[in-house]
Amino acid sequence: MEQIIDKYRGDSTAMIAILHDLNAAFRYLPREALEIVSDRLSVPLSYLYSAATFYRSFDLEPCGEHEIQVCLGTACHVRGSERILDALSRRLGIKPGETTADGKFTLKRVNCLGACALGPLVSIDQKHHGHLTIHQAERLLEAYKDEHD
Ligand code: FES
Structure with missing residues (x-):
């Protein structure tokens, strides 16, 4: 989690890339992960949820193997x-x-x-x-x- 965020140096313009990497790592976007991203990037949690629901490539529920x-x-x-x-x-x-x-x-x-x-x-x-x-x-x-x- 920290490695992924650090990879983008906390750059809020890399938000989608961070969400992609997190989704790949966890096979979905856990709420706890979104809360940490929100905090580290100073982006409202609601904004992250909007992005996560807008793009079909993100999952808010755990995916299968x-x-x-x-x-x-x-x-x-x-x-x-x-x-x-x-x-x-x-x-x-x-x-x-x-x-x-x-x-x-x-x-x-x-x-x-x-x-x-x-x-x-x-x-x-x-x-x-x-x-x-x-x-x-x-x-x-x-x-x-x-x-x-
Ligand atoms: S419509 Fe573009 S890949 Fe199926």
């Missing part, structure tokens, strides 16, 4: 990403935004992963998998489960 992001941006949506999201949701037994009971997977819907030409696009732990069919996405999930069990 592995994060699956399904892009529902326009380019991916027109190529069927909604059906991929539904299929993964069924396989995992959770809705988008939820984490499996064993804490292994969090499923998220995101608006754009910045690689629209690869749609429909799914990212698992920040690794992009593009041009997926429903079947390929399901196989990818099963392979990932096997690999990380």
